[in-house]
Amino acid sequence: MRRKQAEIATDPVAFEAFYRRHVDAITRFLARRVEDPHTVADLVAEVFVAVLDSAHTYRESRGSEIAWLYGVARNTLSAERRRAFRESRLADRVSGRRLLDSDDVARLEERIDAESRARRAFEAIAGLPEGERAVLELVAIDQLTVTEAAQALGIRQGTARVRLHRARRVLRDVPLVMEGTTG
Amino acid sequence: MSFEERLLMELKAEVAARGAEHRRRVTVRRLFAGTAVAGLAAAAAVAVPLLTGTESPAYAVTKNTDGTIRVQIKEFRDADKLEADLARMGVTADVTYLKPGTWCKADRGHVAGGEAKKPEDWDKSISGRAVRHRKAGVDIDPRYIGKGRTLVLMYTENEDQTSGPEKPRALWQYAGLVIEGPVKPCVVVKDPSWDDVDGGGQPPAGS
Numbered sequence: 017m018r019r020k021q022a023e024i025a026t027d028p029v030a031f032e033a034f035y036r037r038h039v040d041a042i043t044r045f046l047a048r049r050v051e052d053p054h055t056v057a058d059l060v061a062e063v064f065v066a067v068l069d070s071a072h073t074y075r076e077s078r079g080s081e082i083a084w085l086y087g088v089a090r091n092t093l094s095a096e097r098r099r100a101f102r103e104s105r106l107a108d109r110v111s112g113r114r115l116l117d118s119d120d121v122a123r124l125e126e127r128i129d130a131e132s133r134a135r136r137a138f139e140a141i142a143g144l145p146e147g148e149r150a151v152l153e154l155v156a157i158d159q160l161t162v163t164e165a166a167q168a169l170g171i172r173q174g175t176a177r178v179r180l181h182r183a184r185r186v187l188r189d190v191p192l193v194m195e196g197t198t199g
Numbered sequence: 200m201s202f203e204e205r206l207l208m209e210l211k212a213e214v215a216a217r218g219a220e221h222r223r224r225v226t227v228r229r230l231f232a233g234t235a236v237a238g239l240a241a242a243a244a245v246a247v248p249l250l251t252g253t254e255s256p257a258y259a260v261t262k263n264t265d266g267t268i269r270v271q272i273k274e275f276r277d278a279d280k281l282e283a284d285l286a287r288m289g290v291t292a293d294v295t296y297l298k299p300g301t302w303c304k305a306d307r308g309h310v311a312g313g314e315a316k317k318p319e320d321w322d323k324s325i326s327g328r329a330v331r332h333r334k335a336g337v338d339i340d341p342r343y344i345g346k347g348r349t350l351v352l353m354y355t356e357n358e359d360q361t362s363g364p365e366k367p368r369a370l371w372q373y374a375g376l377v378i379e380g381p382v383k384p385c386v387v388v389k390d391p392s393w394d395d396v397d398g399g400g401q402p403p404a405g406s
């Protein structure tokens with residue numbers, strides 16, 4: 017499986033299948049966190065370039081592909097927030113915003129509007145310690161299972177469960193916080 | 200075309216560039232696969248039936264009104280005869296039929312016009328224009344082959360022609376290249392990617 021996954025970085029056919037499976041989920045994941053359509057477009061491009069760079073790190077069965085991918089997306093987003101990605105060579109080679117036309121911008125804006133409830137939830141949980149916030153985000157907002165969230169964050173399942181429990185205890189009145197599976 | 204489709208095209212070019220860097224051996228075949236996904240799936244579904252034990256000719260060569268040559272392949276045998284027939288029509292060809300799980304070592308000589316670097320370039324390349332896989336055979340355009348060039352065709356086919364989502368397998372594999380100058384002989388090597396087909400969204404590696 018590990019070798020197979022690395023193939024998405026070198027085989028256009030395998031990559032296309034992977035891209036088509038996940039491009040919507042990744043766009044929504046980013047629309048929950050970023051309000052500007054141009055930045056969303058850049059980040060979608062950036063996430064998939066990061067997928068190419070880190071395809072060799074994927075080694076689970078296909079069922080948790082999305083968890084691995086959300087992990088990649090989170091890292092990409094933190095990089096963007098540090099503005100480091102703008103200096104990266106690959107960001108110049110595959111830039112999302114360059115590919116946008118006005119229809120695309122309108123469509124992305126709709127996506128971003130649709131995720132406004134989730135973005136308000138992010139503000140509400142902003143005060144939590146980083147580790148707890150990360151688990152809560154992925155479970156309550158991105159609808160991962162605890163197992164998948166742990167995988168996305170590279171932490172043990174037990175740790176994720178404890179952090180989720182703590183976060184929920186602090187924030188039980190905030191909408192969305194009690195949503196998501198406990199599995 | 201939407202943003203998502205345009206982004207996919209750029210990313211695939213990036214993937215192809217990486218594939219070329221990392222695994223030059225399979226570049227030609229995979230680039231072809233990258234450009235003809237839909238065609239491949241369709242062609243795989245109507246893959247050449249093996250008519251062993253019959254006396255019917257293994258292939259049929261016909262000249263189309265537009266000057267192109269149609270080679271309809273019915274059985275993977277008599278490669279030498281096919282080469283001779285094509286030579287009579289002015290096309291120097293080197294045809295190799297391989298056993299499943301094997302392939303010719305990538306180095307067959309200098310690819311006319313250079314190897315396509317990106318999937319999008321394949322159709323525009325000399326090889327891409329000279330030979331196109333269509334149904335159970337190829338269409339050859341002799342204008343792109345000419346003097347000093349050789350059309351290199353390589354085919355392999357699975358004995359088991361059943362494939363589906365539960366049991367995906369490569370049905371056949373094809374490559375067509377125009378080589379400038381001398382053609383190196385086919386050095387048969389094991390093709391590990393032959394069995395490397397699973398439900399990961401890849402069509403059968405019928406390229």
